[in-house]
Amino acid sequence: MTGKRLLAREMHEPHCTDCRLADLCLPMGLTNAEIERLDGFIKRGKSLAKGEVLFRQGQPGTSLYAVRSGALKTFSLSEAGVEQVTGFHLPSEIVGLAVDSDERLPVSAVALETTFLCEIPLDMLDNLSNDMAHLRKRMLRLMSREIRDNQQMLLVLSKKNAEQRLATLLVNLSARHQARGYSATAFRLVMSRHEIGNFLGLALETVSRVLNRFQQHGLIQIDNKDVRILRAEEIYALADGLTDHSSD
Amino acid sequence: MTGKRLLAREMHEPHCTDCRLADLCLPMGLTNAEIERLDGFIKRGKSLAKGEVLFRQGQPGTSLYAVRSGALKTFSLSEAGVEQVTGFHLPSEIVGLAVDSDERLPVSAVALETTFLCEIPLDMLDNLSNDMAHLRKRMLRLMSREIRDNQQMLLVLSKKNAEQRLATLLVNLSARHQARGYSATAFRLVMSRHEIGNFLGLALETVSRVLNRFQQHGLIQIDNKDVRILRAEEIYALADGLTDHSSD
DNA sequence: CGTGGCCTTGAACCTAGTCAAGTCTAGTGG
């Protein structure tokens, strides 16, 4: 039954030109003709259940994946086996961009909930890049963004305290939801407290405490995984380190 | 006098094909014919004194720069004016890879000591990429590495304690010196304690204390900016979080 | 020879981590 409904959904968005996420996703900035060409090589219909692995660190990276619905986390394991969540990936976002010197993937990717994906083979992308300057530019832009986002995270992890980190995450998720046409003030945290903590460099208890403190101060309303942002301005200020809500 | 000697040095390495850093730098993986083509567009002889700015966050990014000698730091300033050092760049390494959605640079770059550079205009690189698949691949590889390095730093900043961070930096610098044909066990820290601390998310006092503790434990010998690694294995173990030298 | 920047060292403080219960929730099977 579920399978049937999901199949119907796929039938409904079988091409980039029909996809409402296209202007955020890989095709952004390409002409219609270019998108059609690209489109021909994209494999659709890949789906993952919650907890399923999309790819594993160390595997050869042969494709990019665009999230169509659902969400993923990417993470790396250090030599000592410590997990570091490197990002959460929402619809229209691309995973699999980075490969190391042997073309191996430096991170693993796992579905945080039921997730549908488009798969874009890398060798095809490279071929098309030959005569599609727009696509080349788009690829560089995507990688640039990845670099810049990671550098932002360096700032978060090295200079911000627990409240500023959580506020930054909320602002970030809010903006990404809004970019996709959803509410900037009410959304679901698809990831667990543990995963948030891992990503932000905090203990899960700290995540819980700070979110509840935000609620007590009337900045947000939080019911398990559902967040409603009540005082966005104050959360921006907190994220930028301009104010302080650490006192009780 | 200095100028004259440095000029002589430049005359001596006026082309990628003669440069002993070529196989680490942008030309890596290209054929000789391809390198010659690339070479024609590279501007050499750009130099910076200690403290001089190569480019500033927010400026349009129109070129890449390869460090020929000397060293740079890159850093970003948050809205609140907090500085975050995002990397140190040694000879053969490329800066300026990331640009944001408006083609603006997300970081500034400043020389840590007298530095000579090669400048590679981005539009030229894009043109050459048209029919040079090797160059395209090389660009993606460089950006991939940048992403991966930044993700490594996320792990460092979010999971490692002060000792592990310093050990990681020492291992990293040691490897990069070795790659360029220099000693893996004796090198100079071109950056200040303050800059190390900023990069690693530590107070400069902590940097000083930990380095001195390493010395007391016989892991390194440190005299101001000059480091000699005495027990590399133990430093690797520390960096990977396998051991602990926190006790006195 | 004096001055300023960089570095070291010590002591007090504080943020977030750890440990330990306890509660809630979603999912399972009777």
Add this chain to the structure above:
DNA sequence: CCACTAGACTTGACTAGGTTCAAGGCCACG
């Protein structure tokens, strides 16, 4: 449909690692 359970989350008490503040030493440079 309800009872049960495992995992997720909350809350509290204590602790530790690193920051901050303060003072003093060391060069390098004019």
